[in-house]
Amino acid sequence: MKIAVQSGSQQVPRFGRFEAVLTVDTDANPYLPYDASPPRGIQPGTGIRVDALLLPPGVTDWSNAVVWPCFWREGMRGAVEEVRATGENGWYLRFAPDRTGRWRWKVRARDRSGAGESEVRSFTVTPSPNRGFARVARADRRYFEFSDGSVLPPIPGTHENSPTSIAALKGSFTLCRTWWNGTAALYSPWDLGGQGGRRDWGQAGxxxxxxxxxxxxxxxxxxxxxxxxxxxxxxxxxxxxxxxxxxxxxxxxxxxxxxxxxxxxxxxxxxxxxxxxxxxxxxxxxxxxxxxxxxxxxxxxxxxxxxxxxxxxxxxxxxxxxxxxxxxxxxxxxxxxxxxxxxxxxxLLETPNINRHVRYSQVAAHRADMVLAAAAASGVLLKLCLFEKQSHLFGELTESGQYGPYSQTNIYGGPDPNVVGANRWYQRAAVRYFMARYGWSPAVHSVELLNEGDPANPSHVKGAAVHFIRYVHSFTYRKMMANTTFWHSFVVPEGADYADQHEYIEKLGKMGPDWPGLDTARLMRTIGDSRASRAHDLNKPYVWGEIGLGGFKADNTQGKGGTEHVLLAADRQGTWLHKATWANLGPHPAYLLWWWQDAIRAHNLYTVPAAFRAFTAGIPFNNGRYRDAKAETAGGLQAVGQKDVQQGHAHLWINNPAHTWIAAARGAAVPPCSGTVTVAGFTPGTYRIQWWDTRRGQVSREDTARVARGAPLTLRVQNLASDVAVKVIPARQAG
Structure with a gap:
């Protein structure tokens, strides 16, 4: 088999995109990997496997090379709604090198006709400010961090799909859950339809x-x-x-x-x-x-x-x-x-073949490229949902490779994660294509198997989820984070990198004054003390993958499910989002992904996470030394935060608990709070106290506080209308 390199990057920044264009002499299906002994229902020798072998600087033995998959791409151009083919097709290698210096590389391929290997080429990697891939923090597993060790603070996230809407998140929401499954078939190369999503080839079945x-x-x-x-x-x-x-x-x-x-x-x-x-x-x-x-x-x-x-x-x-x-x-x-x-x-057709699981839509794949590029340019991390439990393709494909009536059993593929039937084989093929075309990018935070699978079904929890996580992790160079999601309950499959839970506040508690959604600061304390702490006990970050305040009318009686609380429209300052965001400074942070966007867009609430981003910049949450500040308050104040007493640092959020979003929405008069906040454990000395305006994300004033031997640090707060944030820094340190 002849393999030739048509073009390739000569120099690339660290964690930037190295790309090469290849020609491979084959007539095999380019979307499916070569497999001499596939499961029943799949023709032996189907497909082709094209892999790059890359030697990092200083490594000379090809047996120690990084192995990364290549992919087939059909040339496309145009905006999301106007994509059309160019006819410029070929094999591609995309790779993000993690160290500087000279890399050497070659490509090998195998199909039913035999194998081949390209000549050896090289490229040079230069330093860059790119922080690298997201991962679970090594010193403090409550948090995510990047390859360079810098932390990803619990800045709130959201759900968006289009390149334009993702680009609008720049400097604001950081984590974005995006669907590349059948429900969002516009961006899914390998699936058709899902939960009401548009489906080519009609609805006749x-x-x-x-x-x-x-x-x-x-x-x-x-x-x-x-x-x-x-x-x-x-x-x-x-x-x-x-x-x-x-x-x-x-x-x-x-x-x-x-x-x-x-x-x-x-x-x-x-x-x-x-x-x-x-x-x-x-x-x-x-x-x-x-x-x-x-x-x-x-x-x-x-x-x-x-x-x-x-x-x-x-x-x-x-x-x-x-x-x-x-x-x-x-x-x-x-x-x-x-x-x-x-x-x-x-x-000109977006899906010329109904069997999208064996012939991936290159129009959808191009749109997904556009999404990835928009995220990278905007500093947004994508949490990608790859499959759908209501898939019209995978839901009818059985373990034996035949088609029958739709069943979620076909999606899950059985309770044994070690068994690979035809259904799982095709899912693995899609994941391999995903890793080759998109998985190189640091803009991808993690992947999830599917949206809201059954938490009580062993075929999902112990079978499909575990198999998916293991397969994603088998791409060891990156070892991208992986999980699945559930429609209810706290469930963490074996090997999952983080806990991921979906729940809407309309389903928590009873209607009336005790409903948790009325006070999002209290809500975050409740969730932190229960669910997030459970995840942290498992040494995993906690992701609230779908959250929303919904299902209630203006008088807080039950309304229409599946919609935002009607009074969010009246909370023009976004107090609901603001308080939930800043309450995350406590000892059990949650990475929140807000589902509904109506109020966020209507009131331009992108400034809320932007201010929180400014405050958290430079705080090393993941250094392994931060503990609950255990702040004590007087005068009706509330305070949450953490302290690193070894370095003499702390961060606190001080709240007037009467100032809730529901009070703001109704225009209720809220009396200010005055009192004290004390934090013990600091070494005697002088400390700089930075008081932060939480709306602007700026220091509003700075003073000092003296801590005597055996005494706590005491902060005095006067006439607090809403909230304020505080950084405590030893006086001998700058910044």
Whole structure:
């Protein structure tokens, strides 16, 4: 097998993107890895495995090389909604080197025809300010940190998918949960549909009727809820000529329903592409071959020129035309421009093959590249959800490689993590592609198997989750953090890097004055003392992967579930987010990922995490020495924080507990608080006290405090309307 390097970076900054373009002489499926002995239901020798071997500076033995997967990429251009193929396709290597100096590298590949290896090349890595990959902090496992040892403070996060919305988080929310699964199929190369997500190939269901075993088709018939298949295409241009083809099988197709139908159908009937001319609303079918009765798999199609009115079409519709009965199975389709010289342009369909698990959508893969680039440019870390428990592909694929009725058992693949059936094999193939194309990037914080799986199902908790975590960790150069999520309960699968819990405050406690959501500072103390502390006892950070205040009306009685609390709109300062954020300075921090965005966007609450980011900058939370400050208060004040008495440092958040978000939303008058905060354990001496404006993220004033032998540090607070933050620094130190 011949492997050639077409181009490659000569110099790259540390943790920057090294990229090389390769050619590999193969006709194997480029999306699936070569496997001589795959599980039942998968053809032996399927696919190709292309790996790079990279020698770090000072390493000479190729047996000690870093092994990193390469991937197939089809060239794309355009914005999210206007992606189209360029025809520039090839194999790629993307890699983020973790040390400076001269690296040497080569590529090896294997498919059913044999193996090959490229020549040895080299590149140089220069110093950079990039902090590297996210990981669990080594000295204090309550926190995340980066490769260079700098900490990722518990700055709040959110949920976004598009490059534009992620770019808007710059300098604000740091951690962003993003879906690249079937529910967000726009960004998922390997899946179709999920929890109501858009799905190419219609909603009629996937069926195990296909030209090859273990593959799928979509069915259309006469009438019914959705008799047409809809495929998203790059936008057409009026006056240009296009060629459509589809691979179809028919059963009992009869007609015509209307022998004298207009637009040239006449007595023609059968499966066809339907184009609607908006001038009169009639359908213009495009066919050269008309199939009747029962036929085996056959390619049909034809050419057409778009009219001016049709020129902006985005969806191509396929189905039975002018028929009285029967059904058609559709396996694959293609749409390409016919150029003036007769040659064909690149593929215009986003998902030309219904079997997206064996032929990944390169349009979706390109969009995911755009998301990753936006995150990297904005300093945002992505927590990526790769699969969906309601997947229309993986949910019908059994362990034996055959298709049947949807079942979550098919998603999970059984309770034994060591068993790899066809369903897990295809998931592993997708993960390998993910690691090759995206896993190199420091902008990826971690990956999760799927969204809200069953916490009581051993096939999920002990089987699928453990298998997924182990496989992600098998890419040892990076050993990306991995987990899964659950629709309720505190569950931590074996090997998970952190605890991850989903829960909405509408489901916590009872309605009325004791509902925890009324006071988000108190809520964070409650969660810290219970769930976050449980995670910390396991030596893991605690991620609240979905959190939201919802389900209640203005009078705090039960409202519509699945929506924000109606009064959040009246809390224009975002007191709910502000208090929850600053209360995270306590001994049991939680990395919060807020689900609903309405109030955040409406009131531009991006300033809340920005101010917290400014305060926490430079605090070494992860040095292993910070402990609960155990602050004592008087005068009705509340205070949380931590101290490093060895170095004489502390950080505190002091709160007026009467100033809750619900009081702010209702415009209630809140009396200020005055009192004292004392913290014991400091060495006698003088300390600088920085008082921080928590809204602006700035020092508002600075003074000093003297600690006598055996006495605590005492802070005096006067007329506190809302809250204030404090840094305690030995007077001998600057900053």
């Amino acid at each position: 996937l069926l195990p009727v296909a030209p090859s075993p273990g593959l799928l088709s979509a069915r259309t018939g006469i009438g019914g809820k959705n008799p047409m298949i809809e495929l998203l295409a790059a936008r057409g241009e009026a006056g240009k000529r296009y060629r459509w083809r589809a691979l179809v099988k028919t059963e009992n197709v009869a007609g015509p329903a209307k022998p004298n139908e207009r637009r040239g159908i006449g007595a023609n009937y059968g499966p066809a592409l339907r184009l609607t001319d908006n001038a009169d609303g009639t359908d213009a079918p495009v066919n050269k071959t008309w199939l009747h009765g029962d036929t085996d798999w056959t390619w049909i199609g034809g050419d057409f020129t778009l009219t001016r009115r049709q020129g902006n079409f985005r969806w191509m519709k396929m189905g039975l035309v002018n028929c009285t009965r029967g059904q058609a199975y559709w396996h694959e389709a293609t749409l390409r421009e016919v150029r003036p010289d007769g040659s064909l342009g690149p593929e």
